[in-house]
Amino acid sequence: MGAPTLLRDDATLVSHAVTELARRTHFPLAFGGLEHDGAVHVSTIVGARTRSIEGLVVRAERGLGGRALVERRPRMTLDYRTARSITHDYDRAILGEGIATLFAVPVLVRGHARGVLYCGSWAQAPVGELEARPAFDVAGELGTELRVREEVDRRLSSMPVGDTGLSVGVREEIRESYAQLRSIAATVGDDDVRRRLEELESRLAALTGDAPRSGEDADIHLSRREIDVLACAAVGSTNGEIAASLHLRETTVKSYLASAMAKLDASTRHAAVARARRAGLLP
Structure with missing residues (x-):
């Protein structure tokens, strides 16, 4: 066979x-x-x-x-x-x-x-x-890539086919998968492996079908770590849970959140997530 x-x-x-x-x-x-x-x-x-x-x-x-x-x-x-x-x-x-x-x-x-x-x-x-x-x-790196590929394929295969829009449940599933994928990629040291994981992230993020960045949103730029932290915050993770997931100190997580909120002109993490989604930085 x-x-x-x-x-x-x-x-x-x-x-x-x-x-x-x-x-x-x-x-x-x-x-x-x-x-x-x-x-x-x-x-x-x-x-x-x-x-x-x-x-x-x-x-x-x-x-x-x-x-x-x-x-x-x-x-x-x-x-x-x-x-x-x-x-x-x-x-x-x-x-x-x-x-x-x-x-x-x-x-x-x-x-x-x-x-x-x-x-x-x-x-x-x-x-x-x-x-x-x-x-x-x-x-270990090969195992990580295989695990991520399998998880992304599993999530994609479970999505409804032919719908013009995504249900709230499916959209949240994509966002959770995206946060998990960024958490995994954050632990990978090999640049080539990380690049391929980023391609999978983009594939997953594009599924929400949000409008491309334009106007003032196009001028917003967040660091990779700021997006990592926001992606986890977007699915309801606490600072302690984000720190554990990304292998960071909790104080470092707070620092990244504060920096992202300042760039997004947001007074709360929820407002920062919403603005980042409108800007096309998060699914």
Whole structure:
């Protein structure tokens, strides 16, 4: 059975993640893929000397990656050929590439393993915290992107089709999703990942169909953090809840709110939200 159509977009995310894995770690070889039909389908390979890994499909519980998938934790072997803690279903592919050290990191989305990223070396290479941390970071970033994509798609698919306007409930659902998305994006350090999350934010915000900015509204400019804070305030979050969501101090949240209110010429947070929506800065 072929890969679901949904995975075509996800394959692009995996390609970026594997490329980053090769760039950020000292390992000469990186590859990985997402899980579907009970197996990890390797879709991207960087640094291989041969073609033996191409098309590799790793079943759950089988091999190093299959164990990482079901155990939802990293697995590593310094000498793949002699490793006794894993099955050797994929020796033709792994040993055919000449891999000695292999490190497998699961990609987790809401606690579920959605894929596996691999780092490999043709010589035995110890893997300590310094070597492992970049791999954990890349897997975490991929998991975040997948989670956001799934949430946005879920919200979009639940919207009524063919309506000329949005109901109050649907509009509030969009605003809540937008606030959650900005909260997630605020924790992402990678600029390229953040840029793609911003594209999803724009896609979601556009669904409200509000009029484009014009007149004096076009002159209002808020910082990213000011919009983050206002987006959370717009769905009723308290300063403490906003601080926890955005990983900020409560005093910092108050400062961003005060700055946004001043720019929007609003005396309350509710008035600031309303003005920001009229200006097209919030959905």
